[in-house]
Amino acid sequence: AKSCGRNQISFYETGMQSEVEQRLTVERELSEAISGGQLQMHIQPQVDRHGTPVGGEMLMRWTHPERGPISPAIFIPVAEESGMILRLGDWVMEQGCLALLQLQQAGWDIPLSVNVSPKQFRQVDFVEKVKQVLKNTGAPPARLILEVTEGLLIENLQDTIARMVELTKLGIRFSIDDFGTGYSSLAYLKKLPLYELKIDKSFVQDTPDDANDTAIVQSILSMASHLGLRVVAEGVETREQADFLIANGCASMQGFLFFRPMPLDKWLALQKQNSLS
Ligand code: C2E
Numbered sequence: 001a002k003s004c005g006r007n008q009i010s011f012y013e014t015g016m017q018s019e020v021e022q023r024l025t026v027e028r029e030l031s032e033a034i035s036g037g038q039l040q041m042h043i044q045p046q047v048d049r050h051g052t053p054v055g056g057e058m059l060m061r062w063t064h065p066e067r068g069p070i071s072p073a074i075f076i077p078v079a080e081e082s083g084m085i086l087r088l089g090d091w092v093m094e095q096g097c098l099a100l101l102q103l104q105q106a107g108w109d110i111p112l113s114v115n116v117s118p119k120q121f122r123q124v125d126f127v128e129k130v131k132q133v134l135k136n137t138g139a140p141p142a143r144l145i146l147e148v149t150e151g152l153l154i155e156n157l158q159d160t161i162a163r164m165v166e167l168t169k170l171g172i173r174f175s176i177d178d179f180g181t182g183y184s185s186l187a188y189l190k191k192l193p194l195y196e197l198k199i200d201k202s203f204v205q206d207t208p209d210d211a212n213d214t215a216i217v218q219s220i221l222s223m224a225s226h227l228g229l230r231v232v233a234e235g236v237e238t239r240e241q242a243d244f245l246i247a248n249g250c251a252s253m254q255g256f257l258f259f260r261p262m263p264l265d266k267w268l269a270l271q272k273q274n275s276l277s
């Protein structure tokens with residue numbers, strides 16, 4: 001068998017298959033992945049300045065029976081292109097709600113974040129679907145944060161706002177993911193019912209050494225504070241980055257320095273251990 005690493009790259013990325021063939025392959029394989037139990041949700045806890053968990057993000061993992069682990073950075077964009085993201089998105093939303101219940105039973109009363117792709121959000125029945133999942137699972141909407149990207153805000157802003165408002169009425173909160181990497185204007189920040197901004201890891205990465213990135217991160221923190229938005233910095237890998245963020249008033253951090261994404265069961269076991277010790 002070929003090595004997983006090589007397959008991971010050749011899978012979906014070479015010109016060996018035509019675009020149409022590739023799409024069909026992905027659709028078939030992802031469809032098998034859902035029904036065949038190859039998908040798993042991991043959780044990456046977020047911490048406050050003291051290192052105490054204050055939230056977590058659910059991240060999808062796909063372990064292909066022959067190709068091994070395939071990064072969401074590779075398969076999510078393809079799934080988005082092919083429309084398969086809709087089925088994946090339904091699955092993720094349900095898993096997120098189930099995870100929320102499991103965590104709550106284990107004493108977790110902090111929010112859990114779930115990623116929502118633009119195509120998923122734009123489905124005509126998205127709001128209805130979310131309501132249905134909440135009803136079916138019994139998950140507490142007030143603990144659910146939906147992470148959306150700036151891309152969502154370029155088209156149909158009025159419709160986006162209307163949907164967000166409707167979901168906000170249920171208690172659901174919204175976060176702008178990868179903040180600062182999109183092309184949208186800052187004007188929408190005032191118009192949307194937002195709770196949080198997530199500073200993209202590309203900005204966090206080179207702080208505090210890079211003067212430009214440092215200025216960008218400081219500006220986002222200051223602006224968010226004036227707008228009353230919570231900020232999560234993602235991709236925090238070093239103590240220096242964390243200290244810089246804390247010194248500039250960043251409330252929450254997410255990154256390998258604190259926790260890597262891990263299976264939910266592992267996190268639950270860790271929590272249990274801590275509460276016993
Ligand atoms: P994202 O939403 O920006 O998620 C954060 C990514 O940063 C995750 O990559 C996470 O593992 C990674 N990360 C966390 N801490 C660090 C760190 O300290 N350093 C570095 N270098 N990376 C860190 P992952 O899990 O590979 O996911 C990649 C992207 O795939 C996500 O980016 C998100 O856009 C998408 N994705 C993952 N799961 C889902 C999902 O369930 N639904 C949707 N729609 N998209 C998802």
Ligand code: CA
Binds near residue numbers: 057115147177
């Ligand atoms: Ca995210």
Ligand code: CA
Binds near residue numbers: 234
């Ligand atoms: Ca992000």
Ligand code: CA
Binds near residue numbers: 178200201
């Ligand atoms: Ca990102």
